[in-house]
Amino acid sequence: MAKTTSPDPGARPVLLSGGNPQIPKGYGDAPVQAWIAAAPGWKSDAWRRCDALIERAVPGVRKAVKWNSPLYGVDEGTWFLGVHVFARYLKVSFFRGAALEPLPPVGSKQKDVRYLHIHEDDALDEDRFVDWVKQAGRLPGERM
Numbered sequence: 001m002a003k004t005t006s007p008d009p010g011a012r013p014v015l016l017s018g019g020n021p022q023i024p025k026g027y028g029d030a031p032v033q034a035w036i037a038a039a040p041g042w043k044s045d046a047w048r049r050c051d052a053l054i055e056r057a058v059p060g061v062r063k064a065v066k067w068n069s070p071l072y073g074v075d076e077g078t079w080f081l082g083v084h085v086f087a088r089y090l091k092v093s094f095f096r097g098a099a100l101e102p103l104p105p106v107g108s109k110q111k112d113v114r115y116l117h118i119h120e121d122d123a124l125d126e127d128r129f130v131d132w133v134k135q136a137g138r139l140p141g142e143r144m
Contacts, residue, residue, distance in 0.1 A: 018087045021034075025065060054133050061074065070082065078140065079144055081094055081133065096112050098112045105117075
């Protein structure tokens with residue numbers, strides 16, 4: 001009979017293509033913090049800061065990791081924002097971004113979605129980011 005072993009709890013998560021951490025699906029802050037800790041290089045610190053801004057902008061925000069990406073929402077089972085690691089940037093998805101003013105800068109094939117790309121040398125406009133997060137948190141979330 002083959003011996004099975006548990007994964008090494010100290011092992012780093014696998015990074016998927018583009019560098020996105022492979023984190024098991026989970027709800028609450030713990031899986032999001034695990035994703036942040038596993039994000040490669042500068043992306044970990046950048047999203048740690050964004051996560052803190054989101055928490056302050058939307059008190060009681062709900063968090064989850066699904067499809068290896070952190071999601072943020074207000075109501076049970078719906079989400080207003082998600083983030084994903086790509087090789088050169090963090091892709092912040094505002095699921096109802098077409099309703100935000102001003103519009104986040106990057107369009108999508110999906111009519112309601114708008115993106116913010118955060119690159120390593122970008123100076124994040126925290127006031128604008130927080131404003132978008134507050135607006136997004138007041139809109140109906142996307143069921144996923």
